[in-house]
Each structure stands twice: as C-alpha cells, then as structure tokens.
Amino acid sequence: MRVKAILFAVLAERLGVREEWIELPPHASAGDVLAHYRPRLGAGGSILLAVNAEFSAPEAALHDGDEVALLPPMSGGAPILVVTALVRRPLPPPPPWAGGVHGAVVTFEGVVRADADSGPVQALFYEAYDLMAERRMAALAASAAEKWPLTHIHVLHRLGEVPVGEVSVRVIVASGHRDAAFAACRFLIDTLKASVPIWKREDRADGSRWVEGEVPL
Amino acid sequence: MPPHARLHFPASASPRAAIVITVSDRSARGERPDASGPAVAALLAENGFEVTATAVVPDQERPLIEALRAAARAARLVVSTGGTGFSPRDRTPEATARVIQRAAPGLAEAMRAAGAQKTPRAWLARGIAGLRGRSLILNLPGSPTAACESLRAVLPLLPHALDVAAGRDRHEG
Numbered sequence: 001m002r003v004k005a006i007l008f009a010v011l012a013e014r015l016g017v018r019e020e021w022i023e024l025p026p027h028a029s030a031g032d033v034l035a036h037y038r039p040r041l042g043a044g045g046s047i048l049l050a051v052n053a054e055f056s057a058p059e060a061a062l063h064d065g066d067e068v069a070l071l072p073p074m075s076g077g078a079p080i081l082v083v084t085a086l087v088r089r090p091l092p093p094p095p096p097w098a099g100g101v102h103g104a105v106v107t108f109e110g111v112v113r114a115d116a117d118s119g120p121v122q123a124l125f126y127e128a129y130d131l132m133a134e135r136r137m138a139a140l141a142a143s144a145a146e147k148w149p150l151t152h153i154h155v156l157h158r159l160g161e162v163p164v165g166e167v168s169v170r171v172i173v174a175s176g177h178r179d180a181a182f183a184a185c186r187f188l189i190d191t192l193k194a195s196v197p198i199w200k201r202e203d204r205a206d207g208s209r210w211v212e213g214e215v216p217l
Numbered sequence: 218m219p220p221h222a223r224l225h226f227p228a229s230a231s232p233r234a235a236i237v238i239t240v241s242d243r244s245a246r247g248e249r250p251d252a253s254g255p256a257v258a259a260l261l262a263e264n265g266f267e268v269t270a271t272a273v274v275p276d277q278e279r280p281l282i283e284a285l286r287a288a289a290r291a292a293r294l295v296v297s298t299g300g301t302g303f304s305p306r307d308r309t310p311e312a313t314a315r316v317i318q319r320a321a322p323g324l325a326e327a328m329r330a331a332g333a334q335k336t337p338r339a340w341l342a343r344g345i346a347g348l349r350g351r352s353l354i355l356n357l358p359g360s361p362t363a364a365c366e367s368l369r370a371v372l373p374l375l376p377h378a379l380d381v382a383a384g385r386d387r388h389e390g
Contacts, residue, residue: 087269
C-alpha cells in the first residue's frame with residue numbers, strides 16, 4: 001500500500017523530508033511508518049503518530065492513501081496530559097500503558113508504613129488546604145512540564161484516612177527519555193512534600209499525633 | 218481515547234459519588250487561585266454527594282477529554298468548572314461534547330437562566346450537560362460565584378436524574 005508520510009519541525013529538518021509517499025507492505029500499521037524513518041532518526045525522541053490528523057497508536061491499521069504524520073514534541077514542551085488530583089478514596093492500580101508512545105515511564109508511590117518512632121502506626125490521616133493544595137500541585141506539574149520534555153504527568157494525593165499498606169501519593173511521569181522521567185518524578189515528589197499544604201497525622205493504638213516538618217515552605 | 222492515556226480516578230459504586238474537575242490554564246500554571254473547584258466540591262458535599270476526587274486540568278481539549286472520560290468511569294456525577302467562555306482557549310464544551318453520549322440541554326439552560334437573573338452575561342456561558350453511560354457531566358462556569366449559582370439551579374434535579382439514568386425509577390427507592 002501507499003501512504004503519505006508527513007513530518008514536521010525538527011523531524012522534517014533532520015531528515016530533509018516534509019512530505020512524501022512511501023510504499024509499505026499490505027496490512028501495515030502506523031508504527032511501520034515510524035520504523036521506516038527510524039534508522040535516520042536515531043533512537044529516542046518523543047515522537048507521536050497521527051493517522052489522518054487523529055492521534056494514533058503504533059498498532060493502528062493503515063489503509064491505502066492514509067496520511068500518517070510524525071509529530072515531534074509540541075512547541076512549548078507542553079505535555080500531552082497533565083492532571084493533578086486530591087483523592088478521598090483508595091487509589092486503584094493504574095491501568096496498563098497502551099500504544100507504546102512514551103518510551104520511559106517513572107512511577108513513584110508513597111505507601112503508608114507501619115513503623116514509627118513511637119509505636120506501630122495503624123493509619124495516616126491527611127488534611128489539606130484543598131484550594132491551595134490543588135493550585136500548588138497544578139503549578140508544580142506545569143513547572144515540571146517546562147523543565148523537561150514530558151508527555152504525561154499524573155499526580156494523585158490521598159486525603160482523609162489512609163491505612164497502612166495503601167498508597168497515599170502517586171506520581172506518574174512519562175517522557176521519551178528516562179533521564180527526564182526520573183528527574184521530573186523526583187522533582188515532583190520532593191517539591192510536593194515540601195511545598196504543598198497537606199499535613200499528616202499518625203494514628204496509633206495509643207493515640208495520634210500530627211507530623212511536623214511538612215508545612216509549606 | 219488516545220492510545221497512551223493512563224488516567225485513573227478511584228471508582229465508587231455510590232450513586233452519589235462525584236468528581237470535580239477544575240479547568241483552568243491560570244490555575245494549572247498556578248498564577249492565580251481558582252477557587253471554584255473546592256467551592257463546588259463543598260457545595261456538593263453539603264447536598265449529599267460524596268466527592269471522591271477533585272482534579273485540575275489545563276484548558277486543552279485532549280487532557281480535558283481524557284479527564285472527563287476517566288471521571289465518568291469512576292463517578293456518577295462529573296462537574297467541571299471553567300473553560301466555558303468565549304476566549305479562544307475556552308474548550309470545555311467542545312471537549313465535553315466529544316465525551317457525552319446523550320445531551321441534557323435543559324440542565325445547561327436552567328443554569329444559564331439562573332445566572333442571567335444576576336447578569337445578562339450568563340447567556341455567554343457555553344457550558345453543556347449530558348450523559349456518558351450512567352454518569353452525568355455538567356459544565357459550570359469558572360468563577361466561584363457563578364459556578365455555585367449554576368450548580369444550585371440544578372442541584373434539586375440531580376438525585377432523580379441520576380436515579381433514572383441508572384435505570385432505577387422513584388418507586389424502587
């Protein structure tokens with residue numbers, strides 16, 4: 001089959017191709033177009049695919065005459081998806097990745113642990129200045145998106161009681177490159193703990209106490 | 218759903234579970250407080266809803282579509298605030314239109330009509346409402362006052378609306 005490949009911005013410049021028809025075997029998928037250019041593109045790069053101007057998974061089937069676009073990261077480094085949330089229920093396990101467009105995904109989970117200096121903890125209780133916490137979390141995600149070429153940022157923080165063994169905070173960062181993903185995830189969890197107005201109380205069998213040191217800087 | 222989405226909110230079987238999504242470019246950049254999300258969440262909680270999550274999403278169509286879909290999978294009521302105006306960046310109604318399966322225009326009209334009693338500019342709110350599966354999605358305006366006024370206008374209708382959407386009529390309690 002013949003499909004029209006279109007390349008943009010840095011990709012077009014690097015390959016000296018902006019638009020061309022390429023011949024693919026029958027039953028080719030969108031990912032085959034990327035594979036066609038991959039030797040000349042080198043490894044890495046957060047390249048997204050679009051088929052007929054819609055974002056597409058690499059495994060999406062192509063048809064004769066389709067237009068397949070290779071999209072470098074959008075200008076401004078805007079990530080594909082930024083969501084920050086305060087959650088009052090147990091976090092479900094994250095759904096599996098599909099599509100294979102990210103390359104590097106780093107997930108951090110903070111889990112409530114039982115041991116504490118003064119006896120076993122049964123649960124942590126989180127309280128937030130929710131208006132400010134939402135705003136701060138969104139701002140942190142936005143600044144991570146400016147610093148690193150990310151494709152996905154998801155920050156979830158539990159509020160209320162979180163029993164031992166449950167996830168209290170989850171940060172998921174995806175990028176074309178593992179260095180960026182690790183660095184951004186580290187930045188997000190460290191800055192979140194230091195500057196988002198969320199406080200925690202340790203609940204033990206013999207009483208409870210507020211943990212100091214997590215007030216906003 | 219774009220192939221790389223991995224959004225998740227905690228699912229709740231409660232017929233009164235709600236998720237509030239603040240749509241705001243300003244808010245996402247953290248430049249200015251956008252008080253409407255927490256204000257709307259508080260109003261819902263006062264009226265018998267269990268707000269299981271509040272989220273902030275930049276005012277771009279794709280993140281918003283994914284957030285709305287993920288929220289509709291997890292809660293029976295999904296309320297967005299912001300992104301309903303005439304600015305070129307206001308994309309909430311467009312994103313919502315791609316997520317809902319059945320429109321509920323009466324709810325959007327009731328919210329606009331209530332707002333218009335205060336200011337004729339309420340007619341410029343482009344928010345829509347509709348069902349995705351058994352979940353109801355409402356677009357509220359971005360300002361806290363307007364968002365809460367709009368929500369108050371339809372709050373008394375929501376329990377019955379959600380029950381019927383779930384296939385339970387009023388006789389089944």
